[in-house]
Amino acid sequence: MSDKKIMYKTGYGNKIEPVEVVKLTACFVTYIYSWNSRPTESRVSRDGFFDTWDEAKAFLLERAEKKVNSARRTLELARADLGNVKGIKPPTA
Numbered sequence: 001m002s003d004k005k006i007m008y009k010t011g012y013g014n015k016i017e018p019v020e021v022v023k024l025t026a027c028f029v030t031y032i033y034s035w036n037s038r039p040t041e042s043r044v045s046r047d048g049f050f051d052t053w054d055e056a057k058a059f060l061l062e063r064a065e066k067k068v069n070s071a072r073r074t075l076e077l078a079r080a081d082l083g084n085v086k087g088i089k090p091p092t093a
């Protein structure tokens with residue numbers, strides 16, 4: 001039986017990666033990762049680390065939905081601006 005603690009790290013490119021946790025506090029995670037085929041420890045903020053793969057996926061899904069909603073709002077504002085510009089009339093003398 002193994003005493004390894006595995007957590008799931010979200011990163012760039014919407015990836016979910018299992019990592020071996022060495023130390024865990026309320027604020028930080030120290031985990032093992034391979035860089036140039038050598039295991040290395042890294043101590044980072046606990047943001048983006050989850051106990052289960054499903055929690056990590058839910059986090060990524062919520063973040064992607066927020067991006068889509070923000071883009072929709074930006075598009076709405078741009079369309080309103082376009083409509084205002086199209087409605088501009090020349091001054092009457």
